Every structure is written in C-alpha cells, then in structure tokens.
Amino acid sequence: MRKRIFPLVFIFRGSFRKPASPTLNAIFSGKIGSQTEAIVCWRPAATPFEKDRYDCFHGRPSAASYLCERGQQRTAQARRGTTAALSLIASAALLSGCASSPGHEPASDQSCLTGTVVYEHYDAESGSTPSLPAPSATWTLSAVDGDGAAVSATGSTALDGSFEACVDGGPIYNATVTVSAENEGVWRVVDTYDESTVFAFSSEPVAEVSGVIDLETLAAPDDVAGAFKAADSVSRLYAARGMDTPCWTPNLATLAECRPVVVSWNSEVPENEGGWWDPEGDKIVLAGADPSSQHLVLHEMGHWWSGELYGGWFPEVTGCEQHFVDHPSTPSCAWTEGFADAVAAWVLGDRAYVLADGTVTPFEAGEGLPWEGGDITQGNVAAAPLDLWAFDGPDGTWGANISLMLEHPSSDFREYFLEDRPAAGLSATGEAADLLLPYGIDYRG
C-alpha cells in the first residue's frame, strides 16, 4: 500500500532535495535489512554551537557504523562522477557527523577515565532487548588530587555512548564517573517518586589514575536502564527537529535559555498512572513499561513539543478520554493525537503506532483504504502529514510545518490545512490536497 520506504541507496542517489535554507540541514529515513529504520540529519561543520554535541547523525545505534559505511560508499561513487554534487556534500557531511570519538587525544599531562556507556532494555519496536549506546548522556568525573582536594570534570557522551573524562595534571585518586540520563538544558529523566532526582549511576572507583584508564563498557544497572532508554528516544526527536539552536524551539537561542523537557518515570509506576503529557506539571509522565516503546515516548514528546512551539497555548480538546488510531473521535482529538503519532512515525521512519507490549496499529486500514472517519480519525490525521512532509512530497521535510506552529496555532487538522498552511506559505491545493484523499479527507472544494 502507501507505505513509503526510502532505502538509503535511493536516498543518496537522488531523492535529496536542496533545502530552501542555505544551511544544509536534512533528515532521511531509511530501512536497512528487515527492521532497522534510521533517521539521519546533519548540518555543515560550521555551526553556531558545540559540534560534537549537536551535529546530528542518528539511527538505531546498532546501525550507526553501517550507515557510516554506506556514507563512505556513496562518497566514493560520487567522486566517480555521476552523482550530483549536493549528494557528495551530503555524504561528506554524514561522514563528519558519524565521527564516533570526541575528536581529540587526551593530553599527556591529563588524567582520564574513558569508556562507552550502554543500556540494555526491552525494545517494543524490535521485540528484542539489545545493548545500545547511551547518546548525549551527561558524565561527571569525580576524584581527589594528591593534596586530597576534590577535582572534577563534566561532559556529554558522544552519539556512540563513548566518553573521555579528563582532568589536567595527576595522578588523581578514588576516581569515579557518574552518568546521568540528562542532557543539560535539553532533557532530563527524573524519578517519579522523587522528581528532584535525575536517574544516574556510577562506575566503581579507581584507586589511582595516571594517564588514561579505559573502563571499557559502563552498563546502566537494570533499575535505571529504562531512564536511558527513554532518554535515547527523546534524543531521536532532538536530532530530527532540525534547528539552528540547541533548544527545542527556534525562538530560544542559547543553552542557558533552553527549556528542558522533564520525563518522569520509575519502573514501579503502574500502567494506569503514566503514559501522558502533563501540561500543568510541565512534564511527561511514563509508567514502568512505557520506555519500551519509542513510539509512546515520542508521541508524548510530540504533545509536549506542540505546547512549546505554540508558546504555551494548546487546542481545547474534547471527546478524547479514550482515543484510538483506528477509530473516529473528534476533530480536536484526532488532530492533537494524530499529530503526536505523526511526530513519532516521522522520527522513526514508519507509519504506525507501537504500544509498549509490541502491539502495532498501522495508520492505514490496509488494501489501500483509510480508517473510517476522515479527519476525525487519529490514524488518518497521523498519516496525511507524513505524505506532506515526505522528501518527495510538497513540503520536502517537516521544517516549514514546525515553523508554522510558532505563528499559526491550529485547533484541528482542517484549520491546519486550509487556514494555517496557506498563511505560512505552504500549499493547500493541488498535490497537497490530493495527498489527503487516500485518508478519506477531501478539502478540495
């Protein structure tokens, strides 16, 4: 049916559209093997903020090295001639974004603990429990020097979970690395039963460090692994959001100004006490099993992000106490829930919602048919934007839609399409209107 799969080969050969912005900045979704989707986005090396932290390459981390290799292959082919110059730039940018080490050797007069942070947690999308790197997690090195004075350093893990925690001089003593499920100013995962506590764990202390000691793998203990899993999903939206600011909205420019998203979770939270965005509490609340589903975490992030982009406004939603991808609800419910579903699907590169227990509900009914209800059904309102945003669709990517939300808050899909898209300079006729027809939505007349 209308399932859109973009094999990476295809992407690098020709489906790339030059973004309107002079900043090369794009998102690709792809499929590798039987079930590995990936999102890749990047910007050129010259960025206004810390490169290692914000250049984005993001896929399922297990696919990261594979994607880098594909980038190298494409670069080689591009050099042989036929591929567009822009693709060459794209591949080169991808490669630079794939750099897996922090990019410098520890100086000889430094004392360092190095390693890679990983977490192991059930993943509803793949139905497996892989060991994955923890990207963009905060690490803190704590130790004492020869005089017994405290020394410390802090930083972020790279996208492959690696870190080099160094202090000048040495040797240092009783050194530990603490890793927290936090990217300062951007997100933090806190304990529902003590929300002042960010989930974290520490390495065993090393009695004396002189030069570099490689701790190799630092695995999150089982009771905190869910926090790192949730943070990993959050990081995927962060990588895909496509902005020149470290914040979640373009109207905030520096890390100090950013409003971090707070995700509240504990493995003991019962199923009926989490799984939502809490606008009053200004946080996302997850039940114990919820981090298993990347779709669930990203869906709630979609709600929270909407609130951020709308500047604190949110549509008045009715008839949404219970809502389903495949059942009619109301215009406001289908719009807000469908948009959140679309955010998750866009980031993950699919067209479905996956529950924490692995249950999959596709956005389409099958056989080329939509779910009944047109624009009052969540699945239809989730699927349609994916076609508008598609790289070969009328919008090319979702960037202009995110900008639209800053200026033109929408109460339902009809308003978004017929009023707010034209107001933002996006098409609401022709190809764009025709793309809605398969979802039982006809706004042409």
Ligand SMILES: [Zn+2]
């Ligand atoms: Zn929702």
